Amino acid sequence: MNFFTSNKRLFIPVIVAGLLSACDGNDPESAQHGTNPELPPPERGLLPAMTIAQPAPWGDQQPTVPQGYTVSAIATDLKVPRQMLVLPNGDILVAEGKGGNAPALKPKDIIAGYIKSKGTTSVKSGNRLTLLRDADGDGTYELRTVFADNLNAPYGLALVDNNLYVANQDALVRFDYSEGQTEASGPPTKVTDLPSRINHHWTKALTASADGQFLYVGIGSNSNITERGMIAEVDRAMIWEVNAETGAHRPYATGLRNPTALTIQPGTDQLWAVVNERDEIGPNLVPDYLTSVQEGGFYGWPYSYWGQHVDDRVRPQDPQKVASAITPDYALGSHVAALGLDFSEASMGAKFADGVFVGMHGSWNRENPVGYKVVFVPFRNGRPDGQPVDFVTGFRGDDGKTRGRPVGVTVDPEGALIIADDLSNTIWRVTPVEKARE
Structure with a gap:
């Protein structure tokens, strides 16, 4: 065992402290929400400022939801x-x-990886699909069973008729599905391989x-x-269109650096995405974003960001590509790590009926x-309009402790927002109080 390995618990924090002491710690969040975000000049340094998430158990606490709503762990x-x-x-x-x-x-x-790992779960990857069922509709999901296992880091899910599609980190696969089924009837069929060499950004978002x-x-x-x-x-750094039948x-x-969640706008055929943007040019660059996705569109990566703002670190540049770069629809803030996206429905209440919910996993490099x-x-x-509204908070407390990190969000048409929390390994369900009383 070499010195670095045997002493990494001491060695890495010492290096980190030394490097971060030279970083500019002044990183107040600027006005980076909406269609016209403020974009400060790029900042360069040895390392960005970093704050470890400091995981802590929920104990008797829960996330915070707006008045008139209730939250429970299902x-x-x-x-x-x-x-x-x-x-x-x-x-x-x-998908686990x-x-x-x-x-x-x-x-x-190595340093960044060490810091990021301190803010994630130590639980082993499930590599499976788990099914939850609330048979009597009382909000308690009394049945929990493994629908399919031995998968390879499954992430995106979609159902088309009797076909259940799963985006593993290396392949898009399909299961036969019948309504009410609680367990897959056999192994999946491969639809097509997905890029998996290196897999720096491994998640494969999916929608139909x-x-x-x-x-x-x-x-x-991959970088x-x-x-x-x-x-x-x-x-x-793109979105594939896959023929569901042939692959x-x-x-x-x-030009989308990391499209982490996809969905179709109800009543249309319009594809929307949330995208995680690039790092290492300051705490307030570059905003992650929500955008409609144009067929054949180019969104800048790696040459530019937020439309045609050139990233001078990229060489050689491609002026023609930059000139064609599309400005996204809506900025969500720099480094918020948006990982979840779904359109709301009237069942979520009048104030939250028209728009999208976005799950923000949280920063590590601010x-x-x-x-x-x-x-x-x-x-x-049909377009984003106005400032984002906090809907579920409290995952990171004022004490600096992090009890949860939201990933996927999905709206149940019956009137609930379902949230995956991959730090506490919990599924949360948020409902209007009146719905919860039914």
Whole structure:
């Protein structure tokens, strides 16, 4: 055992303290929400400021929800819940797992990895789908069973007729599904392989087109800004359109650094995404964003951000690509790590009926953490309109302790927001009080 390995518990924190002492700790959150965010000049340094999430148990506490709503834990002790799917009969499928196998490139990657790991669960990846059922509709999910296991870091889920699609970190697969089924009838069928070499950003978001003919898969980049070279980025930082029947695929939109959640706007065929943007140019750059996705559109990565703001770290540049870069629809704030997205329904109450819910996993590379909550982005005439509204908070307390980290969010048409929390390994259910009394 070498010195570094045997003494890493002491050695890494000492290095971190030394490097961070030279970083600018002044990182107040600027006005970075909405269609016209403030974008400060880039900041460069050895390392960004970093704040460890400091996990702590919930104990007798719960997340905080608006007046007129109630929250309850409907499943605990899961194995890293990520995304969920509400099935036609009200059952909830939960994808559990964590993936990725990207080697560190530089000492700063080792340090950042160490810090990030301190704010995540120590539970082993489930690599499975768990089914939850509330048979009598009283809000208690009395049945919990493994629907399918031996998967490879499953993340995105979609149901088209009797076909259940699962986006593993290395392949899109399909299960036969019949309403009411509690266990897969056999192993899945592969629809198509997905890029998995290196897998720096391993999550594969998934949704189906309104007519069910196509599947959309979000595939993140293999680096922050091409540190591994452009060859490593082939077929990455984009959204694939996959023929659900044949598996044939093509790039639907490109230049999206890490599209972590996808959904179709109800009543339309419009695809929407939340995207995690690049790091290491300051605490207030670059805003993660919510955007409609244009077929054939290019969204800037790696050459530019928020439209045509050039990232000078990328060489060589491509002025023609930059000139074509689309400005996203709505900024969510820098480093909030948006991982969940779903459109609301009238059943969630008048104030939260028209818009989207966004799950924010939370920052690691700011002195003053941001995210760690679920927000509601109001819509008007089919577009984002107005400031985001905090809907579920309290995952990170005023004491600096982090009790949960939201990932996927999904709206149950019966009137509930379901939230996956991959730090406490809990599924939370938020309902209007009047609905809870029924």
